[in-house]
Amino acid sequence: MVDLRTEIAGVALRNPTMLASGFLDETGGSMARVYQAGAGAVVTKSVGPQPREGYPNPTIVELDAGLLNAVGLPNPGVIEYEHEVKRAQAAGAVVIGSVYGKDADEYAAVAAKMSTYGVQAIELNLSCPHAKGLGTEIAQDEAAVRDFTREVKDVVDIPVFPKLSPNVQDIAKFAVAAEEGGADGIVAINTMKAMAITPELKMPSLANRFGGLSGPAIRPIGVRAVYDICEKVQIPVIGVGGVGSGRDALEYIMAGASAVQVGTAILSRGLGVFNEIAREMASLLEEAGFQSVPEAIGVAHA
Amino acid sequence: MPRIQVVPLLEIVRETPTTTTYRFRGDLGGKPGQFLMVWIPRYDELPMALSHLGAVKGITVRDYGDATHALAAFTAGDRIGVRGPYGNAFQLEGPSVLAVGGGSGMASMIAAIEAFAQQGARVVTAVGARTAAELLFVERANAAGEMHIATDDGSRGSAGFVPTLAEKLLARESFAQVITCGPERMMAAVVDLARQKGLPVQASLERYMKCGIGICDACALDDKLVCWDGPIFTGDQLAKSEEFGRYRRDKSGRRVPV
Ligand SMILES: Cc1cc2nc3c(=O)[nH]c(=O)nc-3n(C[C@H](O)[C@H](O)[C@H](O)COP(=O)(O)OP(=O)(O)OC[C@H]3O[C@@H](n4cnc5c(N)ncnc54)[C@H](O)[C@@H]3O)c2cc1C
Ligand SMILES: Cc1cc2nc3c(=O)[nH]c(=O)nc-3n(C[C@H](O)[C@H](O)[C@H](O)COP(=O)(O)O)c2cc1C
Ligand code: FES
Numbered sequence: 001m002v003d004l005r006t007e008i009a010g011v012a013l014r015n016p017t018m019l020a021s022g023f024l025d026e027t028g029g030s031m032a033r034v035y036q037a038g039a040g041a042v043v044t045k046s047v048g049p050q051p052r053e054g055y056p057n058p059t060i061v062e063l064d065a066g067l068l069n070a071v072g073l074p075n076p077g078v079i080e081y082e083h084e085v086k087r088a089q090a091a092g093a094v095v096i097g098s099v100y101g102k103d104a105d106e107y108a109a110v111a112a113k114m115s116t117y118g119v120q121a122i123e124l125n126l127s128c129p130h131a132k133g134l135g136t137e138i139a140q141d142e143a144a145v146r147d148f149t150r151e152v153k154d155v156v157d158i159p160v161f162p163k164l165s166p167n168v169q170d171i172a173k174f175a176v177a178a179e180e181g182g183a184d185g186i187v188a189i190n191t192m193k194a195m196a197i198t199p200e201l202k203m204p205s206l207a208n209r210f211g212g213l214s215g216p217a218i219r220p221i222g223v224r225a226v227y228d229i230c231e232k233v234q235i236p237v238i239g240v241g242g243v244g245s246g247r248d249a250l251e252y253i254m255a256g257a258s259a260v261q262v263g264t265a266i267l268s269r270g271l272g273v274f275n276e277i278a279r280e281m282a283s284l285l286e287e288a289g290f291q292s293v294p295e296a297i298g299v300a301h302a
Numbered sequence: 303m304p305r306i307q308v309v310p311l312l313e314i315v316r317e318t319p320t321t322t323t324y325r326f327r328g329d330l331g332g333k334p335g336q337f338l339m340v341w342i343p344r345y346d347e348l349p350m351a352l353s354h355l356g357a358v359k360g361i362t363v364r365d366y367g368d369a370t371h372a373l374a375a376f377t378a379g380d381r382i383g384v385r386g387p388y389g390n391a392f393q394l395e396g397p398s399v400l401a402v403g404g405g406s407g408m409a410s411m412i413a414a415i416e417a418f419a420q421q422g423a424r425v426v427t428a429v430g431a432r433t434a435a436e437l438l439f440v441e442r443a444n445a446a447g448e449m450h451i452a453t454d455d456g457s458r459g460s461a462g463f464v465p466t467l468a469e470k471l472l473a474r475e476s477f478a479q480v481i482t483c484g485p486e487r488m489m490a491a492v493v494d495l496a497r498q499k500g501l502p503v504q505a506s507l508e509r510y511m512k513c514g515i516g517i518c519d520a521c522a523l524d525d526k527l528v529c530w531d532g533p534i535f536t537g538d539q540l541a542k543s544e545e546f547g548r549y550r551r552d553k554s555g556r557r558v559p560v
Pocket of ligand 3: 510511512513514515516517518519520521522527528529530
C-alpha cells in the first residue's frame with residue numbers, strides 16, 4: 001500500500017489533495033463537508049479586513065476549456081469569518097486561512113487575526129487577476145512579494161504560503177522573492193487573466209468584462225510554473241491549476257509539488273473528486289514503484 | 303458542459319400588476335421545481351424557476367429590484383441569456399397533495415401542481431397573496447384540481463395568511479403530502495403544520511446565488527447548497543436545519559436574519 005500522507009512546512013496532510021481557495025469555502029458548513037468528503041486540507045475563501053460583496057452577476061461562465069470567473073472576492077470579512085473557521089475545525093478539518101488586503105499592513109493585520117483562529121497556515125492571495133485596488137495584483141512586483149511576505153511573517157508564528165500569479169513573464173523570480181521574504185512554501189498558480197464574449201449580445205460574458213480562467217486549460221501552465229519554481233527555491237510548493245485526476249496530480253508532484261489543490265474539477269467529478277484523486281494517485285504511484293508521495297516529488301527534474 | 307443560450311423573448315404576459323411571464327424557446331430540459339440562471343444583459347444574472355415546461359419555456363418574474371425592474375421593460379424580440387436547468391425537482395408521489403403557495407412562490411410550484419394532476423393525483427392548492435390583484439396562477443391551479451384563496455387584506459377568499467388556510471384544509475381531509483413555496487417564514491409555518499400531522503413535506507427555498515452550479519458557496523444553507531442540493535428540501539432536512547426560517551447569507555457571505 002502506498003502511503004499517501006504528506007507534509008508541507010510542518011503541516012501534516014492525510015493525503016496530498018487540498019481544496020483550492022474560492023470553492024465551497026465561504027462557510028464553515030461547506031468546508032466541513034469538503035473535508036469529510038476526503039480533502040487533505042481546506043483553504044478558506046480569501047478573506048479581507050472588511051466584508052465585501054464581490055462583483056455583480058454574471059460572475060461565472062462555463063467554457064469548454066474550463067471556467068471563467070470574476071466573483072470579485074466576496075467574503076464576510078475576517079472578524080465574522082471566525083465562526084466559519086471554528087465550525088470547519090469542529091468537524092476535524094485541517095484549515096489553511098487565505099487572506100488579502102490593500103497593502104502590506106492590511107495583509108499583516110488580517111493574517112494576524114486569522115492566525116488566532118487556530119488555522120494551520122496562512123495562504124497569501126497575492127494574485128487574484130480581477131480585483132482592482134487590492135493588494136491581490138502584487139504578484140506582479142518582486143519587491144512587493146518579498147516585503148508583503150516578510151511583514152506577514154513578522155506577525156504570525158504559523159507557516160506562510162504566498163500564492164503566485166501566472167500572469168507574469170517569469171514566475172520563478174517571484175517565488176525567489178517570496179523565499180527571500182521568509183515564505184515557508186509557495187502556492188502556484190492562481191487563475192490566468194482571460195475573457196469570453198457572447199457574440200449574440202456583442203458584449204463580454206462577465207459583468208466585470210474579464211476574469212480568471214481555471215480548469216484543464218491551465219494545467220500545462222501550472223505544471224510548467226511549478227517545475228520552474230522548484231528549480232529555483234528550496235521551500236515546498238503546492239501545485240494548483242486544472243487538477244482533476246490522480247494522473248494530473250502526479251504531473252504536479254513530479255514537477256516538484258508536495259501537494260495539490262483542486263477547485264474546478266469539483267464541477268465535473270463532484271465532491272468525491274478528492275478521494276478519487278487520492279485513490280488514483282495511490283495506484284499510479286504503486287505501478288511506478290513508489291511507496292510514498294515524498295519519494296515521487298520532483299522526479300521529473302532528473 | 304452546459305452553457306449560456308441567448309434566446310429571444312417570444313411572448314410576454316402580464317400576470318399581475320407586479321409579475322410578468324416571459325416565454326422563449328430553449329434547448330433545455332426541465333423538471334417541475336428546477337430553475338435557470340437568467341442573464342438580463344447589462345443588469346444582472348438571477349435564478350428563476352421554470353414556470354412553463356414543454357417546448358416553449360417560461361419564467362415568471364416579480365418586479366422587485368433593479369434587474370427585474372429592467373426586465374419588466376423588455377418587449378418581444380428582446381434577448382436574454384439562460385443556462386440550466388439547475389437544482390433538484392419536486393418528487394411527485396402519492397395519490398394526493400396539498401400545495402401551499404405565497405406570492406411569487408407560485409412560479410416555482412405551478413409546474414409541479416400541473417404535473418401531479420397529470421399523473422392522476424388529487425391536487426388541492428392554497429394560493430395566498432397580499433391582495434386579490436397579486437394572486438398568481440389561480441386559473442392554472444384551478445384547472446389542475448381544487449383551489450382555495452387567502453389574501454392578507456381579505457379582498458378575495460379568506461382574509462389572513464395562507465398557512466391558516468392550509469391548516470383548515472389539513473384538518474378537513476388527509477393528504478399524502480404537502481409542497482410549499484413562498485416567503486420563508488410562511489414556508490416554515492407550513493413545514494411545521496405538515497410535520498405535526500406526520501405528512502411528508504417539500505419546500506422550495508431561495509438564497510442569493512452567483513454560480514448556480516455548486517462551487518461558489520454563496521447559497522449555503524447549513525452544510526447544504528440551495529443551488530445543488532436544493533432548491534427543494536424535505537421537512538426532515540429542514541427540521542434539522544439551524545438556518546431555515548432564521549438566517550440567510552448576504553452577498554458577502556455574512557449570516558443575517560431572513
Ligand atoms: C432557486 C430560485 C428560484 C427563484 N425563482 C423565482 C421566480 O420564479 N420568480 C421570481 O420572481 N423570483 C424568483 N426568485 C427570486 C429572484 O431571484 C429574486 O427576487 C431576484 O433576483 C431579485 O432581483 P433584483 O435585481 O430585481 O432585486 P435586487 O434589488 O437586486 O435584490 C432584491 C433581493 O432579491 C434577492 N436576489 C438578488 N439577486 C439575487 C441572486 N443572484 N440570487 C438570489 N436572490 C437574489 C435578494 O434576496 C435581494 O435582497 C428565485 C430565487 C431562487 C434562489
Ligand atoms: C470561482 C472562483 C473563485 C476563486 N477565488 C479565489 C480566492 O478567493 N482566492 C484565491 O487565492 N484563489 C481563488 N481562485 C483561484 C483558485 O484557488 C485556483 O487557483 C484556480 O481556480 C486554479 O485551480 P483549478 O483549475 O483547480 O480550479 C478562485 C477560482 C474560482 C474559479
Ligand atoms: S450559487 Fe454558487 S454554490 Fe450555489
